[in-house]
Amino acid sequence: MLLNVPTLVAVDLYVVTLVGVLMAFAWHSGRRDPTLGYMSAMLLLAALSTLLIGLRSVGLIGVSIILGNMVMMLCCAMLWTSMRVFAGRSPHWPGIGAGALVWLLLCLWPAFYQSMPARIMVNSAATSLYCLLAAFELWRSRRQLEVSLRPTLVLLLFHASFYSVRLFLDRGTPFAIPDGPGATFFAVLVFETMLIAVGLAFTTLTMVRDRAELKLRSAALSDPLTGIGNRRAFMESGERLLRLCAERDETVALLVCDLDNFKRLNDAFGHPAGDQALMEFSRITASRMRRQDVFGRIGGEEFACLLAEAGTEAACQVAERIRREFAELPFIADGMLSVSIGVATSAEAGHDLARLLALADQALYLAKSRGRNRIERSTPRPGAEGRSRG
Incomplete structure (x- = not known):
């Protein structure tokens, strides 16, 4: 044709x-x-x-x-x-x-x-x-x-x-x-x-x-200030990682980090100083994460890190590096930057994100009550729930 x-x-x-x-x-x-x-x-x-x-x-x-x-x-x-x-x-x-x-x-x-x-x-x-x-x-x-x-x-x-x-x-x-x-x-x-x-x-x-x-x-x-994942992103990615690790029978560790005296920092030096502290902490922590790990800002000055294939000792080593590097940053006034970190693992909580958060939150509260700028491991107690901290 x-x-x-x-x-x-x-x-x-x-x-x-x-x-x-x-x-x-x-x-x-x-x-x-x-x-x-x-x-x-x-x-x-x-x-x-x-x-x-x-x-x-x-x-x-x-x-x-x-x-x-x-x-x-x-x-x-x-x-x-x-x-x-x-x-x-x-x-x-x-x-x-x-x-x-x-x-x-x-x-x-x-x-x-x-x-x-x-x-x-x-x-x-x-x-x-x-x-x-x-x-x-x-x-x-x-x-x-x-x-x-x-x-x-x-x-x-x-x-x-x-x-x-x-x-x-x-x-x-x-x-x-x-x-x-x-x-x-x-x-x-x-x-x-x-x-x-x-x-x-x-x-x-x-x-x-x-x-x-x-x-x-x-x-x-994503969090507009720091550029890392927000709470929703952390929860979605964390659940996926936990399912994958449960299928592979791999241990997972959770770090919950809270910047110490953050309100006092804002009051003393203004919100720009507080924003800078949040961004610096995000940068330091992100540099310690591997591709398979999940890191996010889950609250105002609160962050969470989910570490794949990591037990308590490995998680505490990562947490200590983060704590030390953040505390050593040059800032407006010496000693103003510090972070408290609570650590929990799937060996205590199973591959359940809500349970991991609750146990890590307990450990974080313990770190706050013992003077801040420190790391504490979770000690699971039946029926215990996370409490507020400052």
């Missing part, structure tokens, strides 16, 4: 323009992610290049060959830029304009301008190169992006491969021989480009949405 080229061009122009306008609306009215702005520019430039290249059928050959393909190069550059920006890098303006500039300079060479095979080769090579660059931007940042990149990568690589194959199949006769093989391939080219444009718009919007949701979830689970 032959595809009608003029009809396909008209449909392509309408669909790509519509998707480009909708993408611009999504960027302007909602997420404000620059990735959507560059993707919108790519789609609208694609529509413009289709219109300009189509002017060849009405005799405007120079406009079609020179201006139409320059716009197409800019379109491909915007595709690369949108993926580059999504990966967290800034636009590379020389690279954006390089393709269009090279095309213009080549068209000043009569031998190139008059050779359809040469123009097809350069156009196809440039399109494939920009697609591969876009795929590379995503691939090298795949661990940091934390969203599904596979659909976009597949589309980019397919588009690059398609334009590589074009070098061998496109004879460059889209209008001169309506029923010839060149016309058939040109129709397929228009159809493929339209589908890829729509597909990339959809997958890019999905990636932007998924990343925005991840950021919102991260904000909901």
